Amino acid sequence: MDGPNALVLAVIGIAMMLAGYLLYSKFLAQKIYRVNAEFKTPAHALRDGVDHVPTNRYVLWGHHFTSVAGAAPIVGPAVAVIWGWLPAFLWVTIGTVFIAGMHDFGALWASVRNRGQSIGTLSGRYIGGRGRNLFLVVVFLLLLMVVAAFAVVISGLLVAQPGAVIPTWGALVVALLVGQAIYRLRWNLLAVTAVGVAALYGLILLGDRFPVSLPESTFGLAPEGVWIILLFLYAGVASLLPVWVLLQPRDFINGIQLFIGLAIIYGAVLIATPTVVAPAYNQNVPEDAPALVPLLFVTIACGAISGFHGTVATGTTSKQLDRETDSRFVGYFGAVGEGLLALGAIVATTAGYQTISQWEQVYDSFSSGGVPVFVEGGASIVNAGLGLPEGLAATILATMAVLFAATTMDTGVRLMRFVVQEIGQLAGVKLGLGAATVVVLVVSLALTFSQGADGSGGLLIWPLFGTTNQLLAALTMGIIVVMLIRKGRPFLPVLIPMLFVLAVSIAAAFVQLVDFYAAGEWLLLVLDVVIIIAALWVLVESLIAMGAARRAEKEPEDEVALTDDEKLPLER
Structure with a gap:
């Protein structure tokens, strides 16, 4: 029996997510978070030109979206379709509309209302000191998983798709020039965007024509190992630069590039109308x-709901938000963008093959799915729909995945530096930017090369990412619930998703605990136990805080307002 037309899935999924942004996010903004355009955001109140910089909402959306996206919304769905396309489709669409958008929007709002404080610091204020300490442990482990695993994913793609090397590294030069054009030269944003994107796609064509491959061994390191070292060195330097120099323009251009990539995929689906064979x-x-x-x-975290988004929203994005009302577009629509990427991954991996037998040959084990399957299936659809050579289509999709993973990686290193500094303060040790960054790089590289010169150790603790990520999302929603209760706001739209995500995440953690024990994976087992204990402890602290908030006198609304001199000449 033939499956549905992939175009039907794409249209239904896109319509659901856009309706979520137009309708549900408006409800959240007006009735739940009650955002105020005149509220003085941390970008203005604490403006320093380095981390706190008032930013055009479109540029900030690009930073937030590409930082949270990475490779995860491709990897998760590309693995999860092994159970069939329908469960993955339902979780991505419903999760994006009612959970991910609300979570990302809420985390950003919560941080903005607390001087741009990170989720770890917010946990200390709203659920207590013990909760904060345990929260920081979970956050640090999650960020370590992300930066180490994404370094491995990127290096593998650069080796497998040598045509992606030139555009991957050339994009840094484009981003630096875009940053100067926007902030120093004050050029028109639309014109700069057009030139930047054109330059990026010119690099893709150049890379496809002149692929770059490293020698089999360089100072005893495999090509993957060399790329990993270069990636971490880049991420360390990037994390120390003012956000406007590289982070913002790089993420903005990559965000535009993603939507062009999605337009290519969905446009090819519209023309080729492939059948879902899975x-x-x-x-x-x-x-x-x-x-x-x-x-x-x-398995599908990013693309449906992800705790990592909360660390980005409260770690970097909240410090750059110009108007509080921008949080709806940056936060909720950022989640929609990731949902669209996850939907594209589902379409590419289920309709990018000719027959069910061909699809089953690819998905012969649970670990078979991933970015390479997305690139292969997506390139096949693009070739059929738009007539692009499969090699060029594969280079475009691989570059898209690499650039997203790289933006998430360098943002992750910056966030890890914040967490290390917070942990240092709790221990009575003051770490500067450079010292904290060195600690992050040493720990990350030690994990990545713990299994050999190819850097495969970066995936050593990745099996814990899904449960850790979702538990962090649930705990973040718990903080938002406490804030809403203290302010006398409706909180059920946050509490109900929180309980659902918490239940399935803890259940999954216990399932994995049994599997790790059976397989003799003692490191993963110990870390899983630590994460479960920390999550349950924070949950108890959160429930106590919710009860106390219900009994306490409600907090007055914040009245700090922007002055006319502080308002940016917004390009809207």
Whole structure:
């Protein structure tokens, strides 16, 4: 029996997410978070030209979106479709509309209302000191998983797709020039965007024509290992630069590039109208595949709901928000952008093959899916719909994945530096920017090369990412609930998703605990136990804080307002 037309899935999914932004996010903005255009955001109140910089909402959306996206909204769905396209489709669409958008919007609002403080610091204010300490442990482990694993993913793609090397590194030069044009020369944003994107795609064509491959061994390191070292050196330097120099323009251009990439994929689907060959519900999953419930909800994290988004929203984005009302567009629509990427990954990996037997040959084990399958399936659809050579289409999609993973990686290093400095303060040790960055790089590189010169150790603790990520999302929503209760606001739109995500995440953590024990994976088992204990402890502290907030006198509304001199000449 033939599956549905991929165009039908794309239209339904896109319509649901756009309706979520136009309708549900408006409800959240007006009734739940009650954002105020005149509220003085941390970007103005603490403006320093380095981390706190009032930023045009479109530029900031690009930073936030590409920082939270990375490779995860491709990897998760590309793995999860092994259970069938329908569970993945439902979780991505419903999760984006009712959970991810609300979570990202809420985390950004919560931080802005607290002088741009990170989620770890917010946990100390709203659920207590013990909760804050445990929260920082979870956040640090999550960021370590992200930066180490994404370094491995990027290096693997640069080796497998040598045509992506020139555009990957050339994009840094483009971003530096874009930053100077916007902030120093004050050129028109639309014109700068057009030139920057054109330059980026020119680099893609150049890279496809002149692929770059490293020698089999360089100072005893495999090509993957060399790329990993270069990536971490870049991320360390980038994390120390003022955000306007590289972080913002790089992420903005990459965000525009992503939507062009999505337009290419969805445009090809519109023309080629490929059939989804994967089953709606796969009853013949490989023997190594875990149960659909609860593992689906942690396999697809980014693209449905992700705690990592809260660390970005409260770590860097909140410090750059010009108007509080911009948080709806930056936060909620940022989640929509990631949902669209996850939807594209589902379409590419289920309709990018000619027959069900061909699809089953690819998905012969639970670990078969991932970015390479997305690139292969997506390139096939683009070739059929738009006539682009599959090699060029693969270079475009691989570059898109690499650039997103790289932006997430350098943002992750910056966030880890913040966390290390917070932990240092708690321990009575004051770490400067440079010292904290060195600690981050040493720990990350030690993990990455712990299994050999190819850097594969970066994936050592990645199996814990899904559960850790979702638990962090639930705990972040717990903080938002406490804030809403203190302010006398409706809180059920946050509390109900929080309880659902918490339940499936803890269930998945216990399932993995049994699997790690059976497989003798003692490091993963110990870390899983630590994460479960920390999450449950923070949960208890959160419930106590919610009860106390309900009994306490409600907080007055913040009245700090922008002056006319502080308002940017917004390009809207």
